[in-house]
Amino acid sequence: MSGADAADQRQKAFIGRFLAHVPHLAALGIRYRAHGPDWAELEMPYAPHLVAYPETGVIASGAIFSLMDTASGLAVVMRMAELQPHATLDLRCDYLRPAEPGRTVVGRAECLKLTRRIAFVRGIAHDGDPDHPVAHVAGTFMLTAAA
Amino acid sequence: MTVLSDLPPYAATLGIVPNPDGSLTMPFAPSLIGAPGRIHGGALAGLLELAALRAVLEALEPGATAKPINVTVDYLREGRMEDTHARATITRLGRRVANVRAEAWQDSPDRLVVAARLNILVDRPAPAVP
Numbered sequence: 484m485s486g487a488d489a490a491d492q493r494q495k496a497f498i499g500r501f502l503a504h505v506p507h508l509a510a511l512g513i514r515y516r517a518h519g520p521d522w523a524e525l526e527m528p529y530a531p532h533l534v535a536y537p538e539t540g541v542i543a544s545g546a547i548f549s550l551m552d553t554a555s556g557l558a559v560v561m562r563m564a565e566l567q568p569h570a571t572l573d574l575r576c577d578y579l580r581p582a583e584p585g586r587t588v589v590g591r592a593e594c595l596k597l598t599r600r601i602a603f604v605r606g607i608a609h610d611g612d613p614d615h616p617v618a619h620v621a622g623t624f625m626l627t628a629a630a
Numbered sequence: 631m632t633v634l635s636d637l638p639p640y641a642a643t644l645g646i647v648p649n650p651d652g653s654l655t656m657p658f659a660p661s662l663i664g665a666p667g668r669i670h671g672g673a674l675a676g677l678l679e680l681a682a683l684r685a686v687l688e689a690l691e692p693g694a695t696a697k698p699i700n701v702t703v704d705y706l707r708e709g710r711m712e713d714t715h716a717r718a719t720i721t722r723l724g725r726r727v728a729n730v731r732a733e734a735w736q737d738s739p740d741r742l743v744v745a746a747r748l749n750i751l752v753d754r755p756a757p758a759v760p
Contacts, residue, residue: 574702
């Protein structure tokens with residue numbers, strides 16, 4: 484294993500541990516899927532307790548927002564050279580279409596720009612085909628420890 | 631329509647309960663925690679969406695449906711491990727779209743924790759033919 488691979492494995496293990504200790508993510512079933520230098524991908528398997536429309540079985544947009552907020556924050560962490568405290572400043576989510584009942588929703592976000600105090604992110608959620616997204620997000624994060 | 635009975639499974643997952651004045655309360659629960667000591671921003675957003683949808687459904691005739699088109703959430707303060715309350719105001723209720731503002735607070739309504747603007751797609755039943 485090369486040094487870069489080892490670093491990647493360490494980063495992946497860190498993300499797994501980090502996510503496993505967030506109670507709200509456990510409550511929604513959100514878990515790690517993939518990451519890169521400036522992006523992160525999470526997944527949220529379909530579950531009855533996420534449903535907002537019992538007549539159709541469609542899950543709540545709020546659950547997708549949680550998925551994308553988390554993926555966005557993780558993308559910011561991936562972009563940082565070292566972990567710094569940060570908080571969501573704002574996040575906009577466009578709900579392009581309902582997620583198909585029964586399908587796992589995948590949330591992928593990338594950090595477009597990281598300044599000393601602000602990080603800019605965008606991302607999409609899809610339920611199988613990234614070219615046919617269910618949601619689109621754009622947001623900013625604040626690095627809370629920055630002077 | 632009694633929206634009280636319409637709170638969906640996702641609202642139960644967040645533990646949200648309706649109040650007589652139309653506002654919603656999300657009592658603190660460990661399952662809401664995101665970062666250590668803080669309520670997850672997604673749970674707060676979920677609360678705001680439900681408050682907005684509830685306000686729109688209550689303003690519409692029975693049989694109407696409301697679905698969020700988009701939401702923009704501003705995070706103003708950290709959500710502490712306390713009960714959170716939310717209310718929504720309809721800026722404009724049109725034939726197809728409702729423009730809504732929603733906000734949530736913990737200790738005082740003067741100290742908002744999150745605020746959101748939502749566009750909500752409205753589907754109203756066809757009027758009865760005279």
